[in-house]
Amino acid sequence: MSIWEYANPKKFMQTSSWALPWVTGLAVVALFGGLIWGFFFTPDDYKQGSTVKIIYIHVPSAMMAINIWVMMLVTSLIWLVRRHHVSALAAKAAAPVGMVMTLIALFTGAIWGQPMWGTWWEWDPRLTSFLILFLFYLGYMALWEAIDNPDTAADLTGVLCLVGSVFALLSRYAVNFWNQGLHQGASLSLDEKENVADVFWYPLLLCIAGFILLFVTLVLIRTRTEIRARRLAALESRERMA
């Protein structure tokens, strides 16, 4: 019994239809639990007041925005090497979710940044690299949409994801270099988060878990839809052959 068994579409459909209700339920519980806990049962920050509570959406969505791209990179590699259709379809399914996560991170960042820094947007390295990541998501999705043959699309988007990952990483460092010394380091470093008090930290962890589960739920649903669409296309092409 190998892990690649789950790459068989039929097996995947079976397993995911069993797992989907559980993941969905857990996602709802963790997300609502974490957000309600964070919004209503944590004290206000002595400096930032209640604006700090946007952290419970901002940090998880920002984490997911990056992790989803990494997940797409891994699934694209699996497709390019092992030719499992489910893997390519999962990458396709994840992209819009990742793009929305990036958008959420950017918007919540702007809403948080306004009272904190007095500006909606700052060309801070971290913000800028998220904007670039957003562009990469857009290009990736546009390429999927533009190509008719699904296998060709899977191959080309896979190659794009590979090259894009390298350049996204390069951009991250380039942007750091570019804005060196212009900005007073008011960036939202994850390391600083480790210092936040436990009273903020635990609901944040729950929110992160909730976002991960939400992502898994959405990707499972979307991958199932993609597989069904492919089945439909296969049936139609068979009808034409007969």
Added chain:
Amino acid sequence: MIALLIRDLRLAVRAGGGFGLGLAFFLIVTTLVPFGVGPEGGTLARIAPGILWVGALLACLLSLDRIFALDFEDGSLDLLATAPIPLEGVVTIKALAHWITTGLPLVLAAPVFGVLLHLPAAGYVWLVVSLALGTPALSVLGTFGAALTVGLKRGGLLLSLLVLPLYVPTLIFGAELVRRGASGMQTDTALLMLAGITAAAVALVPFASAAAIRVNLR
């Protein structure tokens, strides 16, 4: 290989404006910018490195969709793919031809455009150096984008969307090199990073481009 380069250059010349078009576009960009931001010399001098680099990047983008599209339509791409030269070599030569027709004229003409934008005297050397080091990467990455979109009917816009994010590191280090050079700051890091990105892109990206062409031809 050299025959392919000669053919592509000859085609660019015969098609009319192969060399001049990118330059003319570059000129228009540098002419329009002062209209947009005002004629004040100090402002222009400050934004000149950025404008010149963004202009070079856009001029480069203009001719990208023609790199493979014509060969794809008339069937020569099929024939080149079955010819006894590696496809990786074909895409590298295509990128080189694109650089000679687009990047090289920009490198040579850039100082003139620098004058128009009041670039500080110390910046001219760095402008030429940065463009000479950076534009090959633009051509190679553009060839990759063109390879991805070669079979598509309306690939042009998509091509820009795919390629421009890939240009970000080159743009940042290139413009930064000119800015630092013009203001007499240290240039080592930007110079080395720019050269490194170009070297890596020229060495590795053609493999991805050739893979994309193979996928698109099948």
Added chain:
Amino acid sequence: MNVLSVLDLAVSRGGQPVLEGVNFTLQSGRALVLRGPNGIGKTTLLRTLAGLQPALQGSISAPPDSMAYAAHADGLKATLTVTENLRFWASIYGTGDVIPVLRAMNLDALAGRAAMSLSAGQKRRLGLARLLVTGRPFWVLDEPTVSLDAASVALFAAAVRKHLAAGGAALMATHIDLGIDEAEILDLGPFKARTPEAGGIVGGFDEAFT
């Protein structure tokens, strides 16, 4: 000597199997003409043999660097002259002089003309002249006689026969009778891919989808 042997080959177009169980061999000095209605997969089969797309199943064996492929489109550059077009391909394939080839295809009067000023039939002749300059023994031709008049077809047939007589081989998809005695005919109709229900092979497109 076999220049090509095809064993149990299945090919697909757009992820969908079109031909399966194709078996044939081709010997030097012989030509094989593929026949079949439009859409049967002649072009797909030829592209697969030329290595432009992967086979779904089966094996193709041919000596390395023996094949020259010519598609529907001639791959000519409109702004280059006839000689420049040919010289380019000659140097890509590392072969020599293009003058005898121009003469053989009755193109020497047009040598200095830009390819865009040629008629459709003249372009086609130039496309076939390209095959001659490759110096490859095994030609894979997709509809080589489209838009040729009777005299040009005869010229083309003569070129093919000369090639065969010199130990070459040719595989072509064409509808008309070239009058080449060495040619065998292979009807692709019986190799049409069946649906998986009828026992046909499952294409990459719907791998394990049921």
